[in-house]
Amino acid sequence: MDCENEELLKNNYGEDELRYLNLLAEKFPTVQAACTEIINLESILNLPKGTEHFLTDIHGEYETFSHVLRNASGMVQKKINAVYEHALSEKTKMQLATLIYYPEEKLEIIIREEKDLENWYAITLRRLIQVARVSADKYTRSKVRKAMSDDFSYVIDELLNEPNAKKEKYFDRIIKSIIDVDRANHFIVAISKFIQRLLIDRLHIIGDIYDRGPYADKVMDAIQDHHSVDVQWGNHDIVWMAAATGIRASIAAVIRLSARYNNLDTIEDAYGINLLPLATFAMKAYADDPCEPFIPKNTPPENIGSTHINLTSKMHKAIMIIELKLAEEIIRRNPEMEMDDRLLLDKIDYKKGTITLEGKEYELNDKNFPTVNPKKPAELTKEEKELVDKLRFSFINSEKLQRHIKTLFTKGSTYLAYNSNLLYHGCIPLKPDGSFEEVTLFGKKYKGKVLCDQFDLISRRAYFNREHRENNIKARDYMWYLWSGPNSPLFGKKKMATFERYFIDDKTTHKEESNTYYKLRDDKATCCRILEEFGLDPEVSHIVNGHVPVKVTKGESPVKAEGKLFVIDGGMSKPYQKVTGIAGYTLIYDSYSLILAEHRPFESKRKAIQEEVDIISTRSMIEHRTRRISVGDTDIGTNLREQINNLHRLLDVYRKGIVKVKRV
Incomplete structure (x- = not known):
């Protein structure tokens, strides 16, 4: 040189x-x-920027979640109408939409019923190609090719090009050949899934995939396989993540919640975790105990007293008592958590069957504590210790559970700032004056963004060093804290009144006071301060939040703080639908607009396929821009400009x- x-x-x-x-x-x-x-x-x-979809609080409702992805929160019907609004009847358009949602299942019905199948194939293939064209029109050919099935990538690529007079016979010949070689069914499946994929460029899950509903594992399978997805952890996710880490109190919490909603199948069948030791222990320890406060929620009256419900109730109570003991161990080890109000076992008068809280005595509705030593109430019995060790071994060694939890770590975080939107599940802890609450972790104080970053780091450290239990006790304890700690950004309440809800009939004790955040999130200035804290421009940015269901039936709006914050928990989880009156929201952010889709309850996959019953969604425009948002205006654009500079x-x-x- x-x-x-x-x-x-x-x-x-x-x-x-x-x-x-x-x-x-x-x-x-x-x-x-x-x-x-x-x-x-x-x-x-x-x-133009790709279309983002935001969903939250799925709570194991796989059928609804899957349908919302398949119909892209109504975007499939919108594309069909863009091409065929006046050219096809509503019935024909609905059949075409259902075919795109469930191509394999719908084809089985059509093949049985259609008299002139070859003619139906010829017409339907052309219609699907037209819908695919309008779905792909804002993306590069390279990106469109990546969304195609390998089996049909060349054919789809050719058919997506607009035909002209010179190419009409060429297009017709391709379609006829697909039918002649008996590949029409396979092609319909491929192009339907291609359309589904194009209409959701990026999927954001704002937490709470687990608990309550029956198929959280299937939801996780879908997330694991999705082409572009991120997850902001909810408190119901972190408790499963902590259980997979081997944290004993979290394992007990996960089993208790599953028993509470009569959903132990997720643990046993989906994740292959052996609950026989718990069943054996519970039947012995609570042999003559009806365990009435522990009958699973929503149990039909005719099923109460059945063998299954009787066993589940005993298992429910057994694991609840174990959870209380294990949680107390963590709380006593970490006085800086300030959770002494959750040390309850020593507040019980076991002879009288009462408990004293804040100077007031309450009668317990269940006075049978055969595994509690009143002199050392938080001490596990020998049988409980053996049981907990067996359960921990099963959770740690569940291959499918570990795979799903690794997905949550790979694709997830405590929050995400993306394309001028700040996404988090619960809250950013605030003091009564609106300033950020300080929380002590490992002897240092953290608040705001740095607090969320620390909790994220602690959780990763605990999980990825889970084999070294003794060296990571603090990290593990604070991972547990995220589930129900008073300043957990994933939980957002000053206490979780678990004991009170089970054992005390007086509902005044059930109240769980929310963090000040929930009083101030309607205030635009507060939301702007939060956005600034996370490095976003409050003039153009928004907060997207889940966790607390929007009480639509009482007139509550999901749009808060003059449009700065959106709460999109509309009750996809069926137990919440009595409160919300709807069945969930999707926030859709395309290249022109922010749109809120409000969903009515989904009847069933069977009805969707056989009777072409779709989710009825009401779409509301929140913001509309006169200038179309381009890729250059997004975070991807920032990365591309850096690549161009390099x-x-x-x-x-x-x-x-x-x-x-x-x-x-």
Whole structure:
């Protein structure tokens, strides 16, 4: 290298940058390759942004969740109407929509019923291609190809090009050939899934995938396989994550919640976790105890007293008492958690069957505590210790559970700032004056964004070092704290009144006071401060929140703080639908608008397929921009501009001879 180039290197390029540019040169080995990529990226910046969908509080309701993804919260019907609004009857359009949602299942019915199947194939293939065209029209051919099935990528790519007079016979021949070689069914499935994928460019799950509903594992399978998804952890997710970490109190909490909603199948059948030791222990310890306060929720009156409900109730009570003991161990070990009000076992008068809370005595509705030693109430019995060890072994060694939890760590976090939206499940803990609440972790105080970052770090440290139990006790304890701690951003309440709800009939003791955040989230200035804390421009940014169901029946709006904050928990979980009056929301952010889709209850997958009953969704425009938002306006655009800048630097060093061209 001559003196001039050596001086250029010294003045303009550090060693680290030069090392990076040499690595970049391996990918773009010629001037032409670098120039072509710059042209490609520059053009992408000017395309419309992809459509984002935001969902929250799924709570194991897989059928509803799956349908919302399949119909893209009504976007499939919108695309069909864009092409065929006046050309097809409503019945025909609904059949086409259902075919796109459930191609395999719907085809079985159509094949049985359709008299002229070949003609139906010819018409339907053309209609699906038209819908695919309008679904793909704002994306690059490269991105569209990536969304295609490998089996039909060439054919779909050809058919998506608008036909002209010269190509009409060519298009007709492709369609006829698909039918002639008996691939029409496979092609319909492929193009239907292609349409579904295009209409949700990015999926955001704002927490609470687990608990209450029966199929959280299936929801996790769908998330695991989704092409572009992120998850902001909810408190019902973190308790499962902590259980998979081997935290004993969290394992007990997960089993208790599953028993409470008569949903132990998720643990046993879906995740292969052996609950026989718990059943055996419960039947022995609570043999003559009816365990009435522990009868699962929503049990039909005719089922109360059945063998199944009787056993579940005993298991429910047994694990509840164990959870109380294990939680007390953590609380006593960490006085800085300030959770002494949850140390309740020593507040019970076991002879009288009462408990004293804040100076007032309450009668317990269940006075039978055969496994509690009044002198050492938080001490596990020998049988309980053995049981907890067996349960921990099963959770730690459940291959499917560990795979799902790793997905939550890979695709998830405590919050996400993305495209000028701040996403989190619960809250950002606030003091009564609206300032950020300080929380002590490992002897240091944290608040706001840094607090959320610390909880994220602690959870990862606890999980990925789960084999080293003794070295990570604090991290594990604070991972448990995220489930129900008074300043947990995932929980958002000063206490979880679990004991009171089970054992005390007086409902005044059941009250769980929310963090000040929930009083101030209607205030625009508070929301703007939170956005600034997370590095977002409050003039154009929004907060997207879940966790607390919106009481639509009482006139509550999901839009808060003059449009700065959206609460999108509308009750996808069926137990909440009596409170909300609806069955969930989807927030949709396309290249022009923010749209809130309000969903009516989903009847069933069977009805959707056989009777073509869709989820009825009411769409409300929240914001509309006169100028279309491009990729260049998004976080992806920021990354692309950085890539373009690096490629320009690569061109510069190529042309000055500082880096050798890798290929002629």
